[in-house]
Each structure stands twice: as C-alpha cells, then as structure tokens.
Amino acid sequence: MKARLNIALLAAAIVCLILKGSSDQLNLEDSALPLALCLDLDQNDELHIYTSSPVFGKNIKKKTHEIDVKARALRQSRTMQNEQSPGFVQGRNVQVILIGRRMLQHKDWFRLTDIFFRDARNTITDRMIAVDGPVSEIIYLNLEDQPMIPSLLRGMVDTKSAVSETANTTAQELRRQFIDTGITPSMAEIKLKNKVILLTGTTLLHKNGTYAASLGPQETVLLSILQKKAKPGVSFSYLIPGQPKSGPFETDTLSFSAGKIKTKIKTSYRQGRFQFDINIKSAVTLSERLFPYDVYKNANALEQKVAEQMEGQFESLIAKIQQHHIDPIGLGLYARSYEHKQYKKVEDHWADELSDAKIKVSVDIKIGAMGPVK
Amino acid sequence: MKDYANNQITLLQYIFIITGLQVNVSIVSLPRNLAETAGTDGWMSIIIGWVISAAASIAIIRVMKNHPEGTLLDLLTRFMGMWAGKVISLLLSLYYFYILYDGLTRTILITKAWLLPTIPNFILMILLLIPTYAIAQHGPSVLGRYAELIAYMSLWIPFVYILTLKNAHWLHLLPMFKDGWQPILSAVKETIYPSLGMAATFILYPFLKHKEKAATGILISTSLSMVVYLFFTVICFLYYSPDDISNYNDVVISVLKSIEFKFVERIEVIFIAYHLFLYSLVWIPTMYLTTYCTSWLFRQSDHRGHMTWLCVLLAIGTIIYSPTFNQSDRLENLLTWIGFGTEYVFPVCLAVYLWIRKSSKRRPAHEGKA
Numbered sequence: 001m002k003a004r005l006n007i008a009l010l011a012a013a014i015v016c017l018i019l020k021g022s023s024d025q026l027n028l029e030d031s032a033l034p035l036a037l038c039l040d041l042d043q044n045d046e047l048h049i050y051t052s053s054p055v056f057g058k059n060i061k062k063k064t065h066e067i068d069v070k071a072r073a074l075r076q077s078r079t080m081q082n083e084q085s086p087g088f089v090q091g092r093n094v095q096v097i098l099i100g101r102r103m104l105q106h107k108d109w110f111r112l113t114d115i116f117f118r119d120a121r122n123t124i125t126d127r128m129i130a131v132d133g134p135v136s137e138i139i140y141l142n143l144e145d146q147p148m149i150p151s152l153l154r155g156m157v158d159t160k161s162a163v164s165e166t167a168n169t170t171a172q173e174l175r176r177q178f179i180d181t182g183i184t185p186s187m188a189e190i191k192l193k194n195k196v197i198l199l200t201g202t203t204l205l206h207k208n209g210t211y212a213a214s215l216g217p218q219e220t221v222l223l224s225i226l227q228k229k230a231k232p233g234v235s236f237s238y239l240i241p242g243q244p245k246s247g248p249f250e251t252d253t254l255s256f257s258a259g260k261i262k263t264k265i266k267t268s269y270r271q272g273r274f275q276f277d278i279n280i281k282s283a284v285t286l287s288e289r290l291f292p293y294d295v296y297k298n299a300n301a302l303e304q305k306v307a308e309q310m311e312g313q314f315e316s317l318i319a320k321i322q323q324h325h326i327d328p329i330g331l332g333l334y335a336r337s338y339e340h341k342q343y344k345k346v347e348d349h350w351a352d353e354l355s356d357a358k359i360k361v362s363v364d365i366k367i368g369a370m371g372p373v374k
Numbered sequence: 375m376k377d378y379a380n381n382q383i384t385l386l387q388y389i390f391i392i393t394g395l396q397v398n399v400s401i402v403s404l405p406r407n408l409a410e411t412a413g414t415d416g417w418m419s420i421i422i423g424w425v426i427s428a429a430a431s432i433a434i435i436r437v438m439k440n441h442p443e444g445t446l447l448d449l450l451t452r453f454m455g456m457w458a459g460k461v462i463s464l465l466l467s468l469y470y471f472y473i474l475y476d477g478l479t480r481t482i483l484i485t486k487a488w489l490l491p492t493i494p495n496f497i498l499m500i501l502l503l504i505p506t507y508a509i510a511q512h513g514p515s516v517l518g519r520y521a522e523l524i525a526y527m528s529l530w531i532p533f534v535y536i537l538t539l540k541n542a543h544w545l546h547l548l549p550m551f552k553d554g555w556q557p558i559l560s561a562v563k564e565t566i567y568p569s570l571g572m573a574a575t576f577i578l579y580p581f582l583k584h585k586e587k588a589a590t591g592i593l594i595s596t597s598l599s600m601v602v603y604l605f606f607t608v609i610c611f612l613y614y615s616p617d618d619i620s621n622y623n624d625v626v627i628s629v630l631k632s633i634e635f636k637f638v639e640r641i642e643v644i645f646i647a648y649h650l651f652l653y654s655l656v657w658i659p660t661m662y663l664t665t666y667c668t669s670w671l672f673r674q675s676d677h678r679g680h681m682t683w684l685c686v687l688l689a690i691g692t693i694i695y696s697p698t699f700n701q702s703d704r705l706e707n708l709l710t711w712i713g714f715g716t717e718y719v720f721p722v723c724l725a726v727y728l729w730i731r732k733s734s735k736r737r738p739a740h741e742g743k744a
Contacts, residue, residue, distance in 0.1 A: 013504045120488045180615035337548035
C-alpha cells in the first residue's frame, strides 16, 4: 500500500516535469551571449547600444560579433539586437559595461540601468568602465595580438584595481554610489590612444551622473587609501627634494611599497561646517632609491620628507574633490554616522556642503625595511 | 484518540520544528521591512520582538501544562466544554491553513521571480505538494526528523553569507538610536510575522517526549530564530546603503548576487533552489496541523483523508486563483494581526483564565464548574 502510494507520487512529479519543465529551456547554440554592453550617444545625441559577443567556429577569423542598435532603452533594444544575431541575445553573461563620454555629459543616464537590477537573471557584478571618447572606437577595435575586448577590459580592471590603480566599480556598487546620499560615483576610465587601450585611472562623476573629473593611477591610489580600500602592496614613487640630479636621469627618485595602511577619519561639526581630520599610518618597504642616503642614521628625516610629499598630494586631491563639488571618498557616510543631525539637514546636497568643509590630512610614514641592499 | 506514544518527538526535533516555522520564507523581506520603519536601527527591534515572543511562548507552555496528555483541543474540551473545543479547532485549523497558504504562495512567487519565470503556478504548487504530502502524512515524529535533517543541512548557509561582508560598510549601523526609541518600537510589529509558528505547540505538546523541558525548548527555539534574524538583518544592513535597502523586495536573496565565484555565475540560483528546503519547514508542519485539527473536529482518527483533499484543493485552487506580489503582501499584513491575536493575546488570556479557575477551585467555598 505504502510503496504504491510513493510510486504514484513520484510518477505525478515526473509527469509534471515532463509537461512543463522543458518549456523555457534555451540551448546554448540558440543564444548569443554578449560579454560587453556599451552605451553611448552619437553626434545627434541619439542613444546607441553596442554589444560584443564571442563567436565560436572553426572558420571564422574574427572572434567577436558586434551589434550596434539605436534604441530608447536596454530591454527595448533586445528585439533589434536579435534581428542581427544568430541566436537570442541574453544579458546574463555581461562582464563589462562601457559608458561613453558623451553619455556622461547628460544627467540621469543611470536610470537606463534599471534592467540590471529588475531582471533577476542579470548579473550585477559587471565592471563599469567610463570611456574617455566614443565607445564605438573601442568596441570595433579588433586587436590581433590581444584577447577579445571584453576579456581584455575585465582583466585590466580586475588586476589594476587589486593594486588600487583604478576603481573596481560593479554595477551594484555604482548603484550604491548613486543612491546613497553620502557618496558620489566613480568608476574605471579607459582611453584609446594610437590603437592601444589605456587604463588611465578613475572617472569621477557628479551626483546626477555627469562627468566631473578624472584621476590618474597615483591619485587613484590615494583615493583608495582615503576610502580605506587600499590593500598592502600599493606602491609610490617620489622625487625627494634636496637630492642631486644627474644629467637626464632623475636620480632623486625614491620608490616604496606600503604595508598595511591605517586610515583614521575623525568627523566633527564646528562653526557651521563639517571638519574631517584624516590620519594615515603605514610602514613602508623601500623598493628603489636612486640617490646615496644613509637610511640607518637618517631614516627620520627621509620619513618626514616622504610624508610631506604625500600630504601635499592628498591636499591637492582633496582640493580637486572640493572644487568639483563631489565626494568619491564617501565622507558623507562618516558625517551621517557621527554628526547625524547636521548631516540630515544637508544630505540632499551633501557634495556642495563638503566643498565647504575643512579637511586635514596627516601622514605618518615609517620605513620598516629597506630591502636586501643597504 | 491519538497515538501519542508511538509518535514522539525529541526536544531537539521540537526546537527545530518551531524554529523552522519561524525562520522560513518570511525572513526574505524582513530586513527591508525593518529598514522601512526604523532605518538601520531596525536590528534592535528584533531583540525587543524576541522578548515579547519569549513571553508569549512561555504563556503557551503554561496553558498546555494544565492538560499534558492532550492537545489544546482536548484541554479546552475538558475545561470549557465540547463546543469551545470544536470552535477553537475550526479556528485553529483555519489559522494553520492561513500560514500554510501564505508560505506556499510566497515561495511560488519567489521561485517564479528568481528561478522559473515561465512555469505556471499550479505546476509549481503540485511539485511542492507532492513531497509535502509524502512527509506530512506520517505525523509528528517524521516531521521532527525532517526538521532536524534540514537544520543540519542548512548549517553551511551562514558561511556563504559571511562572504558578502567583503563589501560591508560598518558605518551604516551608526549612530544608534538615530531618531530615538519611537521608530524602533514601531518596527517591532514587523518582527511579529516572522515569529509566528509557536502556536504549533498547541498540537505538538502531547507528542513531546520530555514535557518538563518544553519551556526550555521553546525558549531555545525563539532565541535561535532571533539570532538567525539578527544575522541576516545585520548582513543586509551592512551591505546595502540605508538609502537604497527599501528598494529591494527580497533583500536576503538579492544580497547574494554580490558574491562572485569563478565557477558559477548566478550563485543565488543555487541558493533559492536550496532555500526551498528551508521554506518547506513552514508548510509541511502546518499541513499536518491543519488536517489534525479538521480530523479532530470530525472525530476521525486518520488525518490522511483530509490531507489528500487539502492537497487536491490547493492544486485546483491555484489554477483558479493565485495571489500576486501585492496581494501576498496584504495577506501577510493581515496574518501579522491574526497571528498576534492567536499566538500572543490568546494564550496569555487563556493562561490567566486557567490560573484564576484553578486558584478559585482550590478554595473550598467555591465549588462547581467555572
């Protein structure tokens, strides 16, 4: 009796699965899987959506298939992409999302990305990259000596962000930066120069999504130190004043890699403005010293000089941030946590408030090791 | 009437049944609901809610102690008469059915949204009902074993959630008491819905092997649920910006999307498929409890006949009607208040009533029935 009942139940389950289980299956052969999704405006400010999908085939020379459609929105563009594609275009394998500079001249472009979050089948860890120039130049670039563009870009962002030389902003992270009132968005920036793709650093955006400024690799390292994201191993290189130069060689160069970096941010509100006291501590390892110097005896003096140089760099970075009315560091999060009442009054225009804030940076550098040679 | 001795459940199984009834599909939107009312202070509401439900659970055990060899229905028949038992058995079966239906439809909605968007609701319903019937028909001891098994199988889930801490922003939790106590207290009502399930004790009590430890058991399970809620809520608060968290419907699932593995693209798919085990801990026990109450009402010794009919009814009912997300939310809101009445107010009143009755009986001057 019992066995019969169990068999009946099992049979019912199988019938159900056979009836309906295969209705929404999609064979890999019938799908096109774009690895890169690109958004840009053309000369007439019309939205173009580009995709780049890998092509599998023995006799096909070009390994990727690019599609360019004019569309109003991403999902709406799907049918037009399907027209040009051998299979159904799927959004779930996108690795990188490129945004053209012309897009960044207009506000509210971020609303177009709603589909990433609303369609549960999309991944949200795609890397966001801003292109300094038109996107089409990059997406149609067919390099023979390099992997296809999407994997090239993804690799670039993942490896360079590991040493903090660019921002590793996923779609989800970008959404946080757009929606959270205490931070403004930033993402990786690439540029095409003489048919070579360069990862030039970080693009900083205003709260509404328009372009504000760019940071180079070294500035990005500093930014990530302020964001408390820098991992041990980030490297710096400075010209130490007072050291002799020799001919065309800049022999006053000192390079070092930082160990664990401790960033402390103290928040206060005084005399009608926010104040942030930022203290950065690190023990560094020298990796390059092109001038004679007795580090044994005079380590302190050298530490001080390096700290001064770094402080100067931090100050100019902060001046840049305040001048453009942005907050890529996320100081608003500190203000919200430690000066909640004052912050709530200004949260809608936090970046403007920050441009008026007092931000002090102090750096404590200790030379922990000088390498195998003296 | 029922064979309690052959269907015993151990204390551990009892703990897991109650915790399973509490921690299930209801947890998916809990962090969002808390954040909507109390911001990132919402985690404190969980602790307050825990104190309240611990008190309510003690009241339930106090009531049941009055008649340890029977269910609440037998107890009421003994103390208040035949009809009280009948009315309560009808109401209680409706209540269990409500939890069952809410759990099932919510699970179907979530499965459809995240996993199988094109499969019709009734097929999913049938697929869920088949294992439910297979387990629930055997009664409490098999329910207990099932709950225990699922609890052990789910031990790895927290570890995966810890991976999301890579992107945690601890600053989100500060400052505490942003806007004072008022929002924290008003968010306590969001913790009622996920705490529902203690009422299973009304029926399961006589099946317990060690009845003297029942109070400890129910306290452990409410505490366990509290820890689980706290864990998931804090994880979500740390990951999502306080300005954004209310935009996600199923926060506890969405947060998994941030995890990246080299070998699997959409980790949350595996999770939802796995979570179905956890979610099943709400409707499998309630399926038994519902049919226990109805078969008690009609004086039948076997609940299986009713269970078959209930399954058929649910399957056919889903073809005709299944709630949308908004309707399901409304069902949930209503359940919060009905559940509050059934699991918090009712047992406390009953405990007070029984206590007064007992103490008045002890006095020799007052005799007769109350």
